Amino acid sequence: MYSLLLPLYLLGGALAARPFLNEPDTGFDAYFADLPAGELPPLDKIVGLPDFDAAARRHLPVMNYTYYRNGAGGEWSYRNNLEVYNRYSLRPRTMVDITNIESTLQTTILGHNVSAPFFISPCARGEYGNADKEKGLVEGAAAGNILYMPALFASMTIEEIATLKTDDQVTFQQVYLDSNDTATQQIFDRAEKSGAKAVVFTVDSAADGNRHRAARYGVGSADSSYTLITWDLYDHLTTMTDLPIVLKGIQTVEDAQKAVEHGVPAIYLSNHGGRQIDSARSPLEVALEIHRQAPEVFSQLEVYADGGVRYGADVVKLLALGVHAVGVGRPFMYANVYGTAGVEHAIDILKHEIAIDAANAGVGDLKKIDPSIVDWTPNWESA
Numbered sequence: 001m002y003s004l005l006l007p008l009y010l011l012g013g014a015l016a017a018r019p020f021l022n023e024p025d026t027g028f029d030a031y032f033a034d035l036p037a038g039e040l041p042p043l044d045k046i047v048g049l050p051d052f053d054a055a056a057r058r059h060l061p062v063m064n065y066t067y068y069r070n071g072a073g074g075e076w077s078y079r080n081n082l083e084v085y086n087r088y089s090l091r092p093r094t095m096v097d098i099t100n101i102e103s104t105l106q107t108t109i110l111g112h113n114v115s116a117p118f119f120i121s122p123c124a125r126g127e128y129g130n131a132d133k134e135k136g137l138v139e140g141a142a143a144g145n146i147l148y149m150p151a152l153f154a155s156m157t158i159e160e161i162a163t164l165k166t167d168d169q170v171t172f173q174q175v176y177l178d179s180n181d182t183a184t185q186q187i188f189d190r191a192e193k194s195g196a197k198a199v200v201f202t203v204d205s206a207a208d209g210n211r212h213r214a215a216r217y218g219v220g221s222a223d224s225s226y227t228l229i230t231w232d233l234y235d236h237l238t239t240m241t242d243l244p245i246v247l248k249g250i251q252t253v254e255d256a257q258k259a260v261e262h263g264v265p266a267i268y269l270s271n272h273g274g275r276q277i278d279s280a281r282s283p284l285e286v287a288l289e290i291h292r293q294a295p296e297v298f299s300q301l302e303v304y305a306d307g308g309v310r311y312g313a314d315v316v317k318l319l320a321l322g323v324h325a326v327g328v329g330r331p332f333m334y335a336n337v338y339g340t341a342g343v344e345h346a347i348d349i350l351k352h353e354i355a356i357d358a359a360n361a362g363v364g365d366l367k368k369i370d371p372s373i374v375d376w377t378p379n380w381e382s383a
């Protein structure tokens, strides 16, 4: 009996999904075992973006941390966002001159110069992580010369954030909009006056997000009404502002093609960090769908993507499919617990990791990266 069951048991183990790890063990707990409860590890000992999550989880009140950490439903999309990059392995090429890789990090986003192909995703409620609210995010982005997208529901107003910007700092203003043109025009006017270079219209939240973890602490979504969001509304909105309107939360090749038809300047693939509807795919899977069914989209408009990006190699995989720039949400909110210096440190870490991971994959120029650098056959399936 036992001898019969054992091989079956082993087989089952081999086929089962790998256990999910919010914080893969790279020695953080062992290294900081003696750190008093709640104390923040010294910033110079933070070696990667996941460390900021670990540090914030130990430091912040559970309600604050929960608002940042939560995902929708059973958080399958949240977990998949983190795991999906590992399902597609790299195919590193050798004998390639990669010595100038760092100089290829800089790029343009809708024509604006930035030092790296990643940006700070719009996340509400900076004050949950830092009493200085969004200050660290604005200043950190300026110091690192990357794009910051302030959220409409930031803890600071559009105007307060504008006063913290350097003269030439590029920001895109995230907005939630409905059919109330008076309210919309006010938001557009405020965004223009603040010097924002584009509006990022979030279209993945037509209804409230189903957030169990957050509901326990009363820290659910900031945008909870049923909202009429249609292509007609988008067409109408383009008549109300001179700013380009980026659509955030595109999740299918069909909608990407619709965006091309409607002359949208840029789309932003996102499942809202797995916070809106559980079981929504990761942006990497959506980018792969576009790559397979309508690859021309990547050159017809700019495609951005975010969700679960924690390592340089994650960014490399998205860029390989034709994604133009990559967003990072939670890690920057956790880094902001340390303020401006934390955000700067997070930017430096990710820039360095993108450069060394691309180089080790045999990419000499990020502008010439192509899909062949990744094996697009998934190497394991989730449960």
Ligand SMILES: Cc1cc2nc3c(=O)[nH]c(=O)nc-3n(C[C@H](O)[C@H](O)[C@H](O)COP(=O)(O)O)c2cc1C
Residues within 6 Å of the ligand: 067, 068, 069, 081, 121, 122, 123, 124, 125, 151, 152, 153, 174, 202, 222, 248, 270, 271, 272, 273, 274, 275, 306, 307, 308, 309, 327, 328, 329, 330, 331, 333
């Ligand atoms: C705390 C928090 C607040 C967020 N608030 C907004 C928001 O107000 N508007 C929006 O479009 N997206 C919002 N998002 C989604 C982010 O813009 C982004 O899509 C997501 O965080 C990316 O996943 P990541 O956190 O794994 O990087 C929020 C995400 C988090 C974690």
Ligand SMILES: *[C@@H]1O[C@H](CO)[C@@H](O)[C@H](O)[C@H]1NC(C)=O
Residues within 6 Å of the ligand: 113
């Ligand atoms: C952007 O960068 C390019 C090339 O590095 C440079 O020629 C151009 O002047 C820059 N534009 C601005 C507005 O700084």
Ligand SMILES: *[C@@H]1O[C@H](CO)[C@@H](O)[C@H](O)[C@H]1NC(C)=O
Residues within 6 Å of the ligand: 059, 060, 061, 064, 127, 128, 129, 130, 131
């Ligand atoms: C937690 O969030 C509350 C409510 O926004 C805020 O007042 C407080 O400062 C936050 N705590 C920390 C340690 O950031």
Ligand SMILES: *[C@@H]1O[C@H](CO)[C@@H](O)[C@H](O)[C@H]1NC(C)=O
Residues within 6 Å of the ligand: 180, 181, 182, 183
């Ligand atoms: C539309 O927005 C304006 C400005 O915020 C507000 O005063 C008005 O009550 C809103 N109208 C409706 C029907 O909600």
